[in-house]
Amino acid sequence: MKHDSPFALEITRAASTFAALGSEQRLHVLRVLVRAGPEGLTIGELGMRSGVTGSTLTHHMKILAAAGLVDQKRQGRKIICVGIDYARIEDIATFLMKECCADSAVPHDKHEASHG
Amino acid sequence: MKHDSPFALEITRAASTFAALGSEQRLHVLRVLVRAGPEGLTIGELGMRSGVTGSTLTHHMKILAAAGLVDQKRQGRKIICVGIDYARIEDIATFLMKECCADSAVPHDKHEASHG
DNA sequence: TCGTTATTTCTAGAAGTATCGAAATATGAA
DNA sequence: TTCATATTTCGATACTTCTAGAAATAACGA
Numbered sequence: 001m002k003h004d005s006p007f008a009l010e011i012t013r014a015a016s017t018f019a020a021l022g023s024e025q026r027l028h029v030l031r032v033l034v035r036a037g038p039e040g041l042t043i044g045e046l047g048m049r050s051g052v053t054g055s056t057l058t059h060h061m062k063i064l065a066a067a068g069l070v071d072q073k074r075q076g077r078k079i080i081c082v083g084i085d086y087a088r089i090e091d092i093a094t095f096l097m098k099e100c101c102a103d104s105a106v107p108h109d110k111h112e113a114s115h116g
Numbered sequence: 117m118k119h120d121s122p123f124a125l126e127i128t129r130a131a132s133t134f135a136a137l138g139s140e141q142r143l144h145v146l147r148v149l150v151r152a153g154p155e156g157l158t159i160g161e162l163g164m165r166s167g168v169t170g171s172t173l174t175h176h177m178k179i180l181a182a183a184g185l186v187d188q189k190r191q192g193r194k195i196i197c198v199g200i201d202y203a204r205i206e207d208i209a210t211f212l213m214k215e216c217c218a219d220s221a222v223p224h225d226k227h228e229a230s231h232g
Numbered sequence: 233t234c235g236t237t238a239t240t241t242c243t244a245g246a247a248g249t250a251t252c253g254a255a256a257t258a259t260g261a262a
Numbered sequence: 263t264t265c266a267t268a269t270t271t272c273g274a275t276a277c278t279t280c281t282a283g284a285a286a287t288a289a290c291g292a
Contacts, residue, residue, distance in 0.1 A: 011147070015140040021212075022135030025250090027127050031215055043269060056251055058270055063249095077259040077268050093209040096137075099147055139280090159239060172281055174240055179279095193238050193289040 014095045017088070020067035025052060026060045033070060033081055040082030130211045133204070136183035141168060142176045149186060149197055156198030 021027060032050045033041060043061070047053040052060065061081060064070045068088040072081050137143060148166045149157060159177070163169045168176065177197060180186045184204040188197050 011143050012140055015138055015143050017138075018134045018143075019138030022131055022133075022138040023250090024128055024131040027131050027134075027215075031127070034215055044267095054252080055270070055272090059250075062270095074259085074269095079269065089212055093212055096205055096209055099143075099150060141280090160237095170282075171240070171242090171284095175280075178240095190239095190288090193236095195239065 010095065014092065017067045017069070017092055020063045020069060023060070023063075026064055028052075029057070029060055030064060030069060030084070034084055038082060040080040042078040042080060044078070046081055126211065130208065133183045133185070133208055136179045136185060137208075139176070142180055144168075145173070145176055146180060146185060146200070150200055154198060156196040158194040158196060160194070162197055 021030075029046065029050045029052055033046060036046075036049075041049065043057060046061075047057050050057070061070065061072065065072055069084055070081055071084075072079050074080075137146075145162065145166045145168055149162060152162075152165075157165065159173060162177075163173050166173070177186065177188065181188055185200055186197055187200075188195050190196075
């Protein structure tokens, strides 16, 4: 791949965030978690509510956490899953809009090739 | 998986759209394409500008097209790739915001479980 | 029709992701 | 320390996606 653009890093980050969201199961888990509110849920609760359990849930949560979409903190012997990073969400939406409004929305970056 | 929510279909659609965006290479291709403007680019041109060629590009374009992110139309013996579907982009951003603003933003849907 | 150009389909191996159960780790309580 | 609970890691298998080259298809022009 060619990646000379100043967006290279941002693209890498965006791609892995989209990939994290690109699973129906993870989207479902995320939804359950978000709707549980700021108090969050333990892994066990989250598993029961989403229908995803044990190691599979751990696996998905790790991906969501790496994308900054959820946060996990230990509380005694439980893990509380919370706090979607709203800033990250805005980032994603902004990235999309920026990418998808072509020239007009990206005045700070030159085209990598002319249109002719 | 449990999927009784009225969002089930929307989630399926969102997941595959995110998955389509969840590849650095596809994001790069998309970017090049968007920046080429509404005139679009042929597959060949797109390949040259993005550094992705032949069957690999066809593969990625098929995924992007299925997600409604690009459009392809034949013009003579060339395929012109264009037209990101702006409505789809807004959909995605909206979906994200809706999912990530929990209760307040989703008044038309009940919780699948109580918070207690 | 034949040749040329543009793109896609086919095929296949490599790489990555998902899922599950069992074992391991971490914490708290007795 | 020992037991019970909560979650993660490990290991294996199944499935999907990525990538590329070769062959096939589609369209144009002579």
